[in-house]
Amino acid sequence: MPPLLRCGVPHAPPRNGRWAKRVCRMWTLWACRAVLASRAVTDETTEQTADEATDEADRTRFATYEARSAVWNAWGELDPYVIAPIVNPGFMGGDFWPDTRQAHVVSRRPDAVLLASDGLSDPFGQPDAPRRNGWGVEFYGIATDPALVGYQVVMDLASSWLATAVMGMSGIEASGKHVVPALAEFGTLSVEFDGSRMPGPHRDRFVRDNGSITFLLNLTDPAIVPAVIDGPLSPIHLVNVKLLTVAETNTIITGTVPDQIAARAELTAKLAAQPDPLVSSLDRPSVV
Numbered sequence: 001m002p003p004l005l006r007c008g009v010p011h012a013p014p015r016n017g018r019w020a021k022r023v024c025r026m027w028t029l030w031a032c033r034a035v036l037a038s039r040a041v042t043d044e045t046t047e048q049t050a051d052e053a054t055d056e057a058d059r060t061r062f063a064t065y066e067a068r069s070a071v072w073n074a075w076g077e078l079d080p081y082v083i084a085p086i087v088n089p090g091f092m093g094g095d096f097w098p099d100t101r102q103a104h105v106v107s108r109r110p111d112a113v114l115l116a117s118d119g120l121s122d123p124f125g126q127p128d129a130p131r132r133n134g135w136g137v138e139f140y141g142i143a144t145d146p147a148l149v150g151y152q153v154v155m156d157l158a159s160s161w162l163a164t165a166v167m168g169m170s171g172i173e174a175s176g177k178h179v180v181p182a183l184a185e186f187g188t189l190s191v192e193f194d195g196s197r198m199p200g201p202h203r204d205r206f207v208r209d210n211g212s213i214t215f216l217l218n219l220t221d222p223a224i225v226p227a228v229i230d231g232p233l234s235p236i237h238l239v240n241v242k243l244l245t246v247a248e249t250n251t252i253i254t255g256t257v258p259d260q261i262a263a264r265a266e267l268t269a270k271l272a273a274q275p276d277p278l279v280s281s282l283d284r285p286s287v288v
Contacts, residue, residue, distance in 0.1 A: 063232035076107040095174035098134030099125035116140035117170040121236040133231035139169040141241040161197040214249040243280035
């Protein structure tokens, strides 16, 4: 911005003051025009900078959408509709996601359905936030339950046992209990959720006495779903949730902590050796 010009002359005005007043008015008009012009340039520059920042944010945002969608479309056919709350929970005292938007997407094959979080790895939307792909993670589960595969609208899946796990993990991540650092240390984790949505015929095999169902986190099969993809700002981990039987759960929750870690590693190896290790099937035999 040009320096502001003072209104006045460098010497005392003539006695009658007319010349000085005229010069003063001329300098005032010139100075005001100069200030207004400088403000216009500044405003234009600020607006241009803001537009460029918005354009860059939009580019990274849509690049993130495309990176995730490419994976789910490679696995199956991504449904054009998403599961999302009518009112964002963040506006009602709940937890915000990185770019506010909260959603879950569905991809379908003729014999399976995939449900995934969609937004935990969105670039942070706040101007002063770190420039990275959110919390760098999305959770997904795959099921072959005919009742889920044959859904009519995506909201049919929102009340399923699969959604209990995937949406439950989204909530855990959004609450500040970030999973990626723990997975980097331990490889896999197990987590329990309410099992009330498990269909009756399968409750004995999957629902524990306390009413919970257990999922193993982070089984991988890069030939089916990559464990990590490149986001426009930082890596995005795609974390699988795998339904465990009661028998499998019991082997990893008994004994000392080192015993549990060792048992989980052994269970992970057995599940990884099965066909379709990423799939949660209600009909699969227990590996223990």
